[in-house]
Amino acid sequence: DGGITQSPKYLFRKEGQNVTLSCEQNLNHDAMYWYRQDPGQGLRLIYYSQIVNDFQKGDIAEGYSVSREKKESFPLTVTSAQKNPTAFYLCASRSGTGGNTIYFGEGSWLTVV
């Protein structure tokens, strides 16, 4: 089935460790996004990428890093510099050929203890 796959669904890490969240899509979409969701805050954009080997900071990029080496993959690394990393992370994608609809994966829960 076509879609966006995020893994792992649940992740626990100790404070000070870097963690990487995976996002893979088989929709042949050009643009990919990472959002963070906190209770009562809605969704906030971390990073986005319009094409391979290119990405841009969103509204809350500090403490995060991404790469886009392949069209179908857009992993997010939560670094130890992120002061409050515990959150629900959502990956999304959009077709580049005139499409304006953004589709979401099922999300990943990150808990830092």
Added chain:
Amino acid sequence: AQSVTQPDIHITVSEGASLELRCNYSYGATPYLFWYVQSPGQGLQLLLKYFSGDTLVQGIKGFEAEFKRSQSSFNLRKPSVHWSDAAEYFCAVKGGGADGLTFGKGTHLIIQP
């Protein structure tokens, strides 16, 4: 910069009653508008979208929304709610380009038996 306001944090509706969720946006040009629904711990599912044309748009699960430019609103409606509609609902706006969606903070819908 664009913004979205969902004035109601929580709404409680009896099963079978009608529903209207409010959304107001701020954007300088004609926006692309979306409603998404999120069940607990899940990703976001697209309910409907408005790009242009008919200002009353139909979506999945019996939902509809009306774009009113004069009021900068895009309210979501359903004539008769079901218990399975209990979820978090997000309104979002997208401008041109690939810089993602701007979300409201969401409305939590509770269905009373």
